[in-house]
Amino acid sequence: xxxxxxSAPHEGAARVLALADVGFAAARALLARHRLELVEVAAGExxxxxxxxxxxxxxxxxxxxxRADTPVHSLLHEACHLIVAPAERRAAIxxxxxxxxxxxxxxxxxxxxxxxxxxxxxxxxxxxDMDAWGYSxxxxxxxxxxxxxxxxxxxxxAGRGLLPHPD
Numbered sequence: 001x002x003x004x005x006x007s008a009p010h011e012g013a014a015r016v017l018a019l020a021d022v023g024f025a026a027a028r029a030l031l032a033r034h035r036l037e038l039v040e041v042a043a044g045e046x047x048x049x050x051x052x053x054x055x056x057x058x059x060x061x062x063x064x065x066x067r068a069d070t071p072v073h074s075l076l077h078e079a080c081h082l083i084v085a086p087a088e089r090r091a092a093i094x095x096x097x098x099x100x101x102x103x104x105x106x107x108x109x110x111x112x113x114x115x116x117x118x119x120x121x122x123x124x125x126x127x128x129d130m131d132a133w134g135y136s137x138x139x140x141x142x143x144x145x146x147x148x149x150x151x152x153x154x155x156x157x158a159g160r161g162l163l164p165h166p167d
Contacts, residue, residue, distance in 0.1 A: 059094070072126065080108075081103075
């Protein structure tokens with residue numbers, strides 16, 4: 001997988017699911033299961049800790065910040081950065097959470113898996129939204145990467161107890 005396209009990543013993209021579509025309560029409950037807090041930011045206000053700005057989710061320590069117009073894929077991606085970060089590093093994270101390409105890949109993989117835990121989202125929709133936003137994968141789509149090129153990300157997550165070990 002390549003890093004997400006840093007130039008205007010969501011400009012002209014098709015409409016993606018936003019937190020307003022799934023509700024803060026479900027997202028807050030999902031993040032709480034991973035010992036993260038979700039803080040709702042008022043409409044039009046800047047999102048603290050947002051790497052991309054605008055409506056994109058932000059991270060500071062154990063907290064994910066988002067607005068109603070924050071894309072669900074963005075919320076899950078930033079939350080997964082915190083989930084995969086070692087505990088000793090998590091508290092120091094502010095805005096830029098990525099530590100390595102392996103961690104970035106694991107983050108992308110986990111956000112797809114966690115999408116199944118949000119009613120009305122699911123992995124198929126999340127992967128379509130990732131593609132629409134501008135994530136860039138060697139095989140051309142999030143689905144192709146997830147299904148055919150993500151063994152290293154899955155193993156990375158399993159090795160840290162974040163996914164079951166494959167049989």
